[in-house]
Amino acid sequence: xxxxxxxxxxxxxxxxxxxxxxxxxxxxxxxxxxxxxxxxxxxxxxxxxxxxxxxxxxxxxxxxxxxxxxxxxxxxxxxxxxxxxxxxxxxxxxxxxxxxxxxxxxxxxxxxxxxxxxxxxxxxxxxxxxxxxxxxxxxxxxxxxxxxxxxxxxxxxxxxxxxxxxxxxxxxxxxxxxxxxxxxxxxxxxxxxxxxxxxxxxxxxx
Amino acid sequence: xxxxxxxxxxxxxxxxxxxxxxxxxxxxxxxxxxxxxxxxxxxxxxxxxxxxxxxxxxxxxxxxxxxxxxxxxxxxxxxxxxxxxxxxxxxxxxxxxxxxxxxxxxxxxxxxxxxxxxxxxxxxxxxxxxxxxxxxxxxxxxxxxxxxxxxxxxxxxxxxxxxxxxxxxxxxxxxxxxxxxxxxxxxxxxxxxxxxxxxxxxxxxx
DNA sequence: TCCTTTATTTATCGAACGACAAACAAGCCG
DNA sequence: CGGCTTGTTTGTCGTTCGATAAATAAAGGA
Numbered sequence: 001x002x003x004x005x006x007x008x009x010x011x012x013x014x015x016x017x018x019x020x021x022x023x024x025x026x027x028x029x030x031x032x033x034x035x036x037x038x039x040x041x042x043x044x045x046x047x048x049x050x051x052x053x054x055x056x057x058x059x060x061x062x063x064x065x066x067x068x069x070x071x072x073x074x075x076x077x078x079x080x081x082x083x084x085x086x087x088x089x090x091x092x093x094x095x096x097x098x099x100x101x102x103x104x105x106x107x108x109x110x111x112x113x114x115x116x117x118x119x120x121x122x123x124x125x126x127x128x129x130x131x132x133x134x135x136x137x138x139x140x141x142x143x144x145x146x147x148x149x150x151x152x153x154x155x156x157x158x159x160x161x162x163x164x165x166x167x168x169x170x171x172x173x174x175x176x177x178x179x180x181x182x183x184x185x186x187x188x189x190x191x192x193x194x195x196x197x198x199x200x201x202x203x204x205x206x
Numbered sequence: 207x208x209x210x211x212x213x214x215x216x217x218x219x220x221x222x223x224x225x226x227x228x229x230x231x232x233x234x235x236x237x238x239x240x241x242x243x244x245x246x247x248x249x250x251x252x253x254x255x256x257x258x259x260x261x262x263x264x265x266x267x268x269x270x271x272x273x274x275x276x277x278x279x280x281x282x283x284x285x286x287x288x289x290x291x292x293x294x295x296x297x298x299x300x301x302x303x304x305x306x307x308x309x310x311x312x313x314x315x316x317x318x319x320x321x322x323x324x325x326x327x328x329x330x331x332x333x334x335x336x337x338x339x340x341x342x343x344x345x346x347x348x349x350x351x352x353x354x355x356x357x358x359x360x361x362x363x364x365x366x367x368x369x370x371x372x373x374x375x376x377x378x379x380x381x382x383x384x385x386x387x388x389x390x391x392x393x394x395x396x397x398x399x400x401x402x403x404x405x406x407x408x409x410x411x412x
Numbered sequence: 413t414c415c416t417t418t419a420t421t422t423a424t425c426g427a428a429c430g431a432c433a434a435a436c437a438a439g440c441c442g
Numbered sequence: 443c444g445g446c447t448t449g450t451t452t453g454t455c456g457t458t459c460g461a462t463a464a465a466t467a468a469a470g471g472a
Contacts, residue, residue: 006440
């Protein structure tokens with residue numbers, strides 16, 4: 001418990017946030033250890049001592065990212081009363097996050113490392129796993145809607161609808177990256193939600 | 207006209223196709239000149255002599271990519287008789303291309319270089335421009351539908367609908383990258399087209 | 413034939429890459 | 443204090459990066 005040895009001269013949480021900023025700006029392979037060390041204000045050897053390696057640092061960065069930027073969409077899915085409202089609010093929360101002033105306009109899960117050198121295959125798998133979690137969360141929320149009675153089992157299949165809205169989330173990220181405004185994302189979301197009525201047969205009293 | 211000097215010992219078109227394969231597998235930054243030279247069967251100096259630089263080679267690769275993989279979706283937009291059929295066929299042609307056996311399952315315009323090092327900004331801008339062309343082509347096709355009388359001007363706005371279907375195309379690429387099958391992409395497309403009726407008010411006799 | 417032109421080979425450039433070893437510094441504990 | 447533990451600094455490891463200069467090779471034209 002007691003602090004043995006020489007104390008750290010930097011705050012790991014602060015350094016992690018600075019690493020997040022840089023990885024977010026440039027993606028995984030586009031960010032070098034020298035860039036990171038400069039931005040974090042420490043030597044690269046301290047990165048290894050504190051965080052393990054570039055890859056482990058990135059994984060910790062993504063944990064922070066998920067706990068911050070990922071929370072509003074997750075909360076929307078969790079707290080909205082109906083499946084339809086949850087999906088709609090999740091899309092809007094996503095749009096908020098990927099057009100936030102002062103941060104890069106895209107979702108790191110989707111665009112931080114979609115392709116790259118062979119030796120970074122593990123990172124791509126890691127991100128693909130997180131994307132699969134997104135899909136699962138959406139599918140689970142739809143299933144809850146069925147259980148709650150606010151959503152009739154869609155004729156298209158729950159998985160198909162979940163995959164569709166996952167696709168919209170992922171497409172939104174590319175749109176934001178290409179400079180789409182929050183208002184333009186809202187229009188896209190309106191279009192995407194226009195499919196809801198045809199996809200589902202929600203009881204009319206909801 | 208006459209072939210002056212020592213003739214080339216390799217076929218630039220073949221070499222370009224081999225470069226396309228490698229860039230497609232690994233993205234722009236993930237592919238090194240050594241990788242390219244090995245795959246193309248020539249020395250890196252010959253790449254510079256024939257193609258200029260890594261960046262110029264990539265631009266030529268993308269021209270080839272657009273002329274081959276890009277053609278079926280473009281043809282769908284061009285040749286289908288109504289806007290609705292054109293959008294639907296374009297989405298299905300896209301799905302065909304990004305699940306083609308023997309090729310990576312994603313669209314290079316979207317995922318070959320969405321993020322990266324600062325010095326490769328020009329490449330990202332280049333790809334962003336090609337993505338904008340996609341959006342424009344979709345918007346133009348919708349406008350033609352209005353002119354042809356098979357599509358009433360959508361209340362949501364033509365641009366919004368065009369941006370929506372562009373978003374779906376881009377999301378499909380991430381889905382394919384994550385292992386979605388052609389059948390699963392078809393389900394997504396069905397969901398995306400389910401919005402059409404609500405977005406537009408096509409004359410019922412079409 | 414020899415000159416010009418173009419292509420290929422070979423070798424290498426300086427810089428940056430991720431990663432780490434060794435030496436030094438700063439705290440607690442006995 | 444003197445040892446122990448931990449963090450930081452410094453320097454450098456071997457590799458790879460994109461890019462090119464110089465030397466060699468193979469064709470046509472005079």
